[in-house]
Amino acid sequence: MFRFCLKGVIVRLFLAPGITYICWHPFRCPPAFVQGSDEMPENIIDTLKQEHEMVLSILSELISKGISGREQKYATLKENLMPHLIGEEQILYPKLKEDADMRDISFEAVEEHSAVKTLLGQLDSVSTSDEEIWVAKIKVIQENVSHHISEEEEKIFVQMQRKMSSDELSSLDSQYKEAKKSVIPVAAQ
Ligand SMILES: [Fe+2]
Ligand SMILES: [Fe+2]
Numbered sequence: 001m002f003r004f005c006l007k008g009v010i011v012r013l014f015l016a017p018g019i020t021y022i023c024w025h026p027f028r029c030p031p032a033f034v035q036g037s038d039e040m041p042e043n044i045i046d047t048l049k050q051e052h053e054m055v056l057s058i059l060s061e062l063i064s065k066g067i068s069g070r071e072q073k074y075a076t077l078k079e080n081l082m083p084h085l086i087g088e089e090q091i092l093y094p095k096l097k098e099d100a101d102m103r104d105i106s107f108e109a110v111e112e113h114s115a116v117k118t119l120l121g122q123l124d125s126v127s128t129s130d131e132e133i134w135v136a137k138i139k140v141i142q143e144n145v146s147h148h149i150s151e152e153e154e155k156i157f158v159q160m161q162r163k164m165s166s167d168e169l170s171s172l173d174s175q176y177k178e179a180k181k182s183v184i185p186v187a188a189q
Helices: 044-062 070-096 100-124 131-163 166-187
Strands: 002-006 009-016 019-025
Touching (some): 044 131, 070 131, 100 131
Antiparallel strands (some): 002 009
16 A cells, blocks of 8 residues: 655555555545555544545445446455444444443444445345446445444544543554454455
């Protein structure tokens, strides 16, 4: 993965097996993407937001008709999204459920994960050559994922930022990244 920032315009190249993924972020420059830095975010909120951007960017491509490499892009989506969902379920939400103020919204978030996984399972059985149906289904997935990410970023992360120390956020980040390592081979299938 290469990252660099040019006068506030970020160019990111994500090199995954078999795919080069490019996205542009003209409005802001997260600290992790300063020029020449290989540092990864060490705060779970920054890590999750970075992954959200990646997932939303791939989804925005997949909802268009007539794109090339749809199957590969869909595989990349799942390789990014599934470990994210499972990592949050294993590390983030059990922790947040311990807080009475965040317990209900945490249960709701996990149910939203479940809905997205069900929709992905249904999409797996549709051929990408059946484009009208495939795109209709991925649009519903995109709507679900966008809603869920908004809830996380606008409600859950805001409360986490207020309630948790930087050490707690950093510790959760380490645990989350560790948990993701063990689910990537399964989730990518
Ligand atoms: Fe998330
Ligand atoms: Fe989530």
